[in-house]
Amino acid sequence: MSKIQVENLSVIFGKRVKEAQELQKEGKDKVEILNQTGCTVGVSNANLEIQEGEVFVVMGLSGSGKSTLLRCFNRLIDPTTGSVVVDGNDITKINEYDLREFRRKKMTMVFQHFGLLPHRTVSSNVAFGLEIQGIDEDTRIKKAYDVIKTVGLEGYEEKMTGQLSGGMQQRVGLARALATDPEILLMDEAFSALDPLIRTQMQEELIQLQEKVHKTILFITHDLDEALKLGDRIAIMKDGYIVQTGSPEEILTNPADDYVRAFVENVDRGGIITAGSVMFKNPTAVRIKQDGPRAALRKMSKAGVTSIPVIGENGKFLGFVKDNDMKEMEDKGMRDIEQYMYTKEEVTAVTTGMPVAEILPLFLDTDLNVAVVDENKKLIGVVVHSSVIAEMIGKQRSEVKQIREEGGIDL
Amino acid sequence: MIDIPLGEWVESFVDWLYNNASGFFNGITVTIDSMVTGLQSVLLFPNDYLMIVILAIIAYVMTSKGHKPFTKGAWKAGGGMFIFTILGLLLLHFMGYWQETMQTIALILVSALIALAIGIPVGVYASRNDAFDKIIRPVLDFMQTLPPFVYLIPAIIFFSVGNVPGVVATIVFSLPPAVRLTNLGIRNVQQDVVEASQAFGCTQRQLLFKVQIPLAKPTILAGVNQVIMLALSMVVIASMVGAGGLGQAVYKGILKADMALGFEAGVGIVILAIFLDRVTQSLGISKKQASDEE
Numbered sequence: 001m002s003k004i005q006v007e008n009l010s011v012i013f014g015k016r017v018k019e020a021q022e023l024q025k026e027g028k029d030k031v032e033i034l035n036q037t038g039c040t041v042g043v044s045n046a047n048l049e050i051q052e053g054e055v056f057v058v059m060g061l062s063g064s065g066k067s068t069l070l071r072c073f074n075r076l077i078d079p080t081t082g083s084v085v086v087d088g089n090d091i092t093k094i095n096e097y098d099l100r101e102f103r104r105k106k107m108t109m110v111f112q113h114f115g116l117l118p119h120r121t122v123s124s125n126v127a128f129g130l131e132i133q134g135i136d137e138d139t140r141i142k143k144a145y146d147v148i149k150t151v152g153l154e155g156y157e158e159k160m161t162g163q164l165s166g167g168m169q170q171r172v173g174l175a176r177a178l179a180t181d182p183e184i185l186l187m188d189e190a191f192s193a194l195d196p197l198i199r200t201q202m203q204e205e206l207i208q209l210q211e212k213v214h215k216t217i218l219f220i221t222h223d224l225d226e227a228l229k230l231g232d233r234i235a236i237m238k239d240g241y242i243v244q245t246g247s248p249e250e251i252l253t254n255p256a257d258d259y260v261r262a263f264v265e266n267v268d269r270g271g272i273i274t275a276g277s278v279m280f281k282n283p284t285a286v287r288i289k290q291d292g293p294r295a296a297l298r299k300m301s302k303a304g305v306t307s308i309p310v311i312g313e314n315g316k317f318l319g320f321v322k323d324n325d326m327k328e329m330e331d332k333g334m335r336d337i338e339q340y341m342y343t344k345e346e347v348t349a350v351t352t353g354m355p356v357a358e359i360l361p362l363f364l365d366t367d368l369n370v371a372v373v374d375e376n377k378k379l380i381g382v383v384v385h386s387s388v389i390a391e392m393i394g395k396q397r398s399e400v401k402q403i404r405e406e407g408g409i410d411l
Numbered sequence: 412m413i414d415i416p417l418g419e420w421v422e423s424f425v426d427w428l429y430n431n432a433s434g435f436f437n438g439i440t441v442t443i444d445s446m447v448t449g450l451q452s453v454l455l456f457p458n459d460y461l462m463i464v465i466l467a468i469i470a471y472v473m474t475s476k477g478h479k480p481f482t483k484g485a486w487k488a489g490g491g492m493f494i495f496t497i498l499g500l501l502l503l504h505f506m507g508y509w510q511e512t513m514q515t516i517a518l519i520l521v522s523a524l525i526a527l528a529i530g531i532p533v534g535v536y537a538s539r540n541d542a543f544d545k546i547i548r549p550v551l552d553f554m555q556t557l558p559p560f561v562y563l564i565p566a567i568i569f570f571s572v573g574n575v576p577g578v579v580a581t582i583v584f585s586l587p588p589a590v591r592l593t594n595l596g597i598r599n600v601q602q603d604v605v606e607a608s609q610a611f612g613c614t615q616r617q618l619l620f621k622v623q624i625p626l627a628k629p630t631i632l633a634g635v636n637q638v639i640m641l642a643l644s645m646v647v648i649a650s651m652v653g654a655g656g657l658g659q660a661v662y663k664g665i666l667k668a669d670m671a672l673g674f675e676a677g678v679g680i681v682i683l684a685i686f687l688d689r690v691t692q693s694l695g696i697s698k699k700q701a702s703d704e705e
Contacts, residue, residue, distance in 0.1 A: 074610055076606055076609060076610060100612045100613075100614065101612070102612075103609075103610060103611060103612035104611065104612035108610065108611060109607065109610040109611075111603050111606070111607050112603075113601075113603045114603070114607075115601075115603040115604050115606060115607030115608075116604070116607075117604060117608075117622060117625075117626070118604075118626070119625050119626060119628075128608075128611060128621075129611040129612070131621075132608075132611060132612060132613050132614075132617050132621070133612070176611075180611070186610075
């Protein structure tokens, strides 16, 4: 079962909530509802499932309702309808006491503007969560020092938070959230207030940290690059609706609508799109020992290619053969294609997880394609030059044609 | 023409209170009176010169707060007030107003203390309850704009003449800033800090005492300063209902058209005002803040 389940969650702010809900059911959008009832729709009918140990990113522009959605998880905002089920408990139904315990033990939060206590030292800020649980000072300060070390702030324990830079303050925020050993971490635009260099650094550190601590992290951002970098899965929000949920690759390769497409257009795709999604699956191949040059030529001409992979027992990938070599063999009356097969030295095989940015250089010195294999070296696909280039530039054929018409010189 | 006898209504209400709640008012009278006389005798207990030194040291410590004691920085910050306090109080001593001065300090401190004891909790409550905040606002406006002479009348009826009606009138007049600034201070605490504290599972009580009040402290202490200064500004008016001290000397000066008496006591009030203002202003400066600025 998933760690967190959000079902039909809606948040409507205002006085005439009932009417707004009716309009919502009729399918009216945010602006219409605001005009007719004066109610602001924060989140509309959100459904999510978040797995234990994953980094789930909710991405959207400001006003898309992402922060409101996040605040429903620990009920800083009470949802109008719907449920948030964490480990089988519906958070929206628990009483004040249980909610407090839940916030203290299970789920903590990191804020965009840090939300630190300026009148306290770093260690006392980090220990804050433990302090309000009534844990004695020695224990909590010791724990705070440990966590401060984890986030790389050793030596700053007794500084006042106001003396630290933004990046360091957010480390304090992160340490405070980790100090109570929660299972779930909510991060509300945690790195958005930092300058770009520090932000990149913090993102990398978060990834490293996550490898150590394995929390379930719910991360909010308006930055798609950040979402793609951090997220195991991403939900994209627009006007209170979740428009698409999926892995970074699914979102890039298969955007649900124009809104998402416009978003992903300018992203650096090379590092995210992998061989698995650009390859031709189940390619035609020739079998060593069984197929001769004639069979190879026939298969190539049928598939319209100039080279073809060679497989052995159990579909194991062995190499490539080219059509001109096969013609030569046929002319000479040779049978064994292995003699003209390109193997290890000239041919590369990759797994499905290889990003296209790293496949591109492999085409430099060869006109052969790249084979995609599974863990048993079984051939599962072929990556060709043009599809890698197409993915790297992220343009569609029609756009390419347009560039040619506008930018090319008439011959 | 319609004649609304508002004054008569208020009068009959005051009469009713006097007839039905005199025990309550007697209790207040006894309490306040004993506080004032008690504090007064404490202040008059040491030798005059010793008291001057004590007050000067208090002024020095408070105004040089945040600096390391006995350093150049500390002397720069607090030395002026130290010398001023000694010279000012010596002047009052040699003009023959020592007893009146101590009496005035006692009156102000008791009034301010009671005003703060009422005002700060009311301010805290107003900051957490919008409806109450809306109700209390016009009441505070009323308290501050109604000429103080007007509520001297019921004060005399309930508490007869002497220090007590003076203290009560002073409390009414000086209470509003305590409520207002406490309310403002807590409401102005950064929203994300409050939200963060709630996200970590603070109870309302923890939120108030660990987060809101500490962060609102500078504003609340500005309120304390305002309360004390307003209390001081009431000393002459309070003396009209029999409160003692420098205020009474000024009042006598007015009644007798005695320029010398009025001026001497007036200067005394100014000296006290400067002393109390500087000392209470530095309440708001935390040690850490001041050392950062060095």
